């Protein structure tokens with residue numbers, strides 16, 4: 091076994107190399123895309139945060155006019171359980187049985203005979219909005235329109251928001267930062283209005299309901315004050331506010347500098363006012379949200395501002411970086427803007443202890459839960475950009491979810507570990523027809539493990555993934571069904587492919603899933619070979635005898651037997667997952683390039699792109715790039731249906747609310763591959779004439 095020293099050395103090298111070699115002057119490129127705003131945005135907050143915690147602000151730098159959210163990895167809530175007879179506990183929920191080949195398999199789908207507990211399992215736990223911090227104008231009716239000279243900037247290099255405006259002739263300045271280490275927002279307010287008592291700060295706490303699948307743009311209810319409680323304990327320059335919603339309790343630890351006091355507005359409400367003393371024009375305070383009270387010494391505003399500067403400067407300085415010819419080319423400029431803002435937003439929203447939800451920590455989609463099939467899109471880019479520390483924060487989810495995945499497979503009569511889908515931090519997968527029948531999340535651990543091993547070919551990497559790959563490969567082999575009449579292994583039915591738009595009881599041998607099964611079992615086998623372990627025969631057999639790709643009219647189709655795919659509008663939309671077999675995945679060994687090229691052409695001829703969203707465009711870009719067409723790849727990344735707003739938030743488009751971060755994470759994955767190359771491709775893939783500089787990228791498979 092290599093010494094821990096060697097293991098550390100490998101990590102150290104990966105971290106140090108890019109910076110010692112750094113040729114690109116990164117800071118001016120990053121700062122070129124600092125946000126400069128002059129009004130609030132209903133959908134898109136300006137954010138500070140640390141991956142596990144984010145604070146969304148309006149034009150005042152706080153949550154004054156718009157109740158933008160404060161979300162975290164750890165803040166969740168359960169509604170009370172239903173009182174319907176026989177449906178009062180999660181244990182009462184039974185799922186439904188569907189015929190699966192020659193037997194009944196139990197799937198976690200809503201049970202029509204248990205509607206209430208089924209819905210409870212879907213909506214709970216839900217992620218909560220921890221609180222709202224805004225400017226208080228002494229109860230006066232001040233709206234955003236009453237402010238003049240509004241100006242706001244987000245300095246990406248230090249992770250700080252600077253906001254200013256004039257009210258009634260007096261200037262107000264607000265600086266907002268978040269701690270990289272604790273779930274703290276730190277604020278400095280400067281104005282002569284403070285000393286005159288005309289300006290203070292309010293803190294308010296909302297209730298959570300779990301009523302809406304998409305709680306966007308705002309999460310929680312501020313007007314159901316009797317359903318939850320808050321309690322204030324004030325001591326010196328510190329106040330601890332304990333918020334209790336049913337079984338969920340957490341604290342907001344408020345600490346200020348200098349003379350100030352905090353009072354509760356009304357016993358029946360959860361609003362508190364923090365006012366400075368009458369001899370100061372500055373109010374500096376921090377609000378730390380935490381699951382429980384601790385007596386840790388808190389860092390003050392200045393300390394957090396410094397820590398934020400250091401963290402962000404490091405973030406921008408280490409790992410991959412790319413410089414596009416922005417001065418001479420408007421496409422390059424827009425792409426560079428999206429890249430820089432995505433880097434910022436993904437560090438704030440997509441680098442927590444659990445995989446990100448699609449809307450990150452901006453608002454709630456799917457009740458705040460995260461999806462295991464989306465882990466690929468949320469996490470893969472960190473590897474290509476050499477940001478292993480951020481990747482490592484949540485990759486442990488596979489280890490953590492192994493026990494529940496083994497249980498799931500066992501209940502269904504399969505071997506190994508079957509990963510769930512729409513998850514909360516406990517690993518329970520929410521009931522759903524699609525949730526229970528999707529399968530493309532299964533081989534993700536193989537992709538991650540193999541990429542990790544290429545950068546860190548150590549015993550520790552082998553050990554880390556060994557039992558995970560074993561569990562998942564055992565399931566994959568056991569799930570494949572030996573078709574006695576054809577002699578090959580079928581995938582499904584019932585199942586949903588990547589594009590969730592096919593009839594599950596008829597869906598058989600989808601193109602992408604066949605390739606991904608082959609890839610996954612090949613990696614698991616290689617993993618065993620590297621450890622001199624005997625490769626299970628079942629893995630080899632399934633790998634070698636998987637059903638052939640379904641082909642019609644000389645092109646691959648979504649699944650075997652799909653009726654007249656290219657002329658049926660309901661099949662030529664949603665994710666074009668079938669293109670993933672060459673680009674997203676390393677080329678499948680059985681792929682026929684003539685057929686594949688014909689498939690790309692068919693997708694371009696027939697697809698309903700206005701209905702596409704999220705990572706569809708990055709997927710298309712990677713496909714085009716792997717095919718050697720850099721112009722087409724860039725066109726996909728800038729497609730009119732793939733918009734990023736003024737704040738850099740990837741727009742949801744026609745299907746989901748904004749933001750939809752898989753579009754940002756997919757963009758960084760595509761750019762990472764175009765910059766770092768892949769096996770068999772040295773050098774970059776960019777349009778002719780583009781003067782591109784890139785450094786620190788990790789090569790793909």
Ligand SMILES: *[C@@H]1O[C@H](CO)[C@@H](O)[C@H](O)[C@H]1NC(C)=O
Nearest residue numbers: 126127128129239240241736
């Ligand atoms: C506010 O910003 C917008 C967009 O950046 C700009 O077009 C507009 O002129 C600005 N307004 C003021 C009053 O500065």
Ligand SMILES: *[C@@H]1O[C@H](CO)[C@@H](O)[C@H](O)[C@H]1NC(C)=O
Nearest residue numbers: 166167168180215337338516
């Ligand atoms: C919600 O309820 C589930 C099932 O009873 C439990 O496992 C989980 O810990 C609860 N979560 C919260 C935040 O109360």
Ligand SMILES: *[C@@H]1O[C@H](CO)[C@@H](O)[C@H](O)[C@H]1NC(C)=O
Nearest residue numbers: 173174175176177182203204
């Ligand atoms: C609840 O379960 C009991 C025992 O299985 C059964 O007798 C009863 O009819 C059920 N009640 C309802 C409302 O389904």
Ligand SMILES: *[C@@H]1O[C@H](CO)[C@@H](O)[C@H](O)[C@H]1NC(C)=O
Nearest residue numbers: 187188189190584593594595
């Ligand atoms: C699939 O088949 C099962 C029976 O095994 C049936 O209960 C279910 O309704 C079918 N689903 C669809 C979408 O047709």
Ligand SMILES: *[C@@H]1O[C@H](CO)[C@@H](O)[C@H](O)[C@H]1NC(C)=O
Nearest residue numbers: 229230231232233234235236
């Ligand atoms: C506050 O002012 C706005 C316009 O600035 C007005 O529409 C609203 O009715 C006012 N509200 C109250 C409570 O006075």
Ligand SMILES: *[C@@H]1O[C@H](CO)[C@@H](O)[C@H](O)[C@H]1NC(C)=O
Nearest residue numbers: 227228230231232257258288
């Ligand atoms: C602005 O100034 C006027 C005149 O002094 C005063 O009546 C009003 O309350 C002030 N508004 C605010 C929001 O302080």
Ligand SMILES: *[C@@H]1O[C@H](CO)[C@@H](O)[C@H](O)[C@H]1NC(C)=O
Nearest residue numbers: 157308309310311312313314
């Ligand atoms: C409470 O606020 C929500 C929006 O946040 C609104 O839809 C609802 O009507 C309000 N309810 C009451 C009783 O005011």
Ligand SMILES: *[C@@H]1O[C@H](CO)[C@@H](O)[C@H](O)[C@H]1NC(C)=O
Nearest residue numbers: 169297298299311314316317
């Ligand atoms: C608040 O509590 C009451 C009484 O328990 C309940 O009827 C109501 O539905 C709750 N409101 C929300 C928004 O959950």
Ligand SMILES: *[C@@H]1O[C@H](CO)[C@@H](O)[C@H](O)[C@H]1NC(C)=O
Nearest residue numbers: 325382383384385386387388
């Ligand atoms: C603070 O916490 C530490 C360890 O958790 C404990 O030893 C110490 O007594 C605590 N101090 C106070 C003042 O509560």
Ligand SMILES: *[C@@H]1O[C@H](CO)[C@@H](O)[C@H](O)[C@H]1NC(C)=O
Nearest residue numbers: 091549552619620621622623
């Ligand atoms: C596997 O076997 C080879 C050849 O016998 C040996 O060199 C290598 O160290 C072994 N690897 C492990 C992980 O045991």
Ligand SMILES: *[C@@H]1O[C@H](CO)[C@@H](O)[C@H](O)[C@H]1NC(C)=O
Nearest residue numbers: 644645681682683684685686
């Ligand atoms: C690929 O498919 C084309 C079109 O069907 C066929 O002509 C060709 O022989 C195939 N190539 C290989 C290597 O099988």
Ligand SMILES: *[C@@H]1O[C@H](CO)[C@@H](O)[C@H](O)[C@H]1NC(C)=O
Nearest residue numbers: 682683684685687717718719
């Ligand atoms: C597939 O398309 C690419 C890009 O247009 C081209 O370079 C390649 O030759 C094509 N391959 C085949 C077999 O048609």
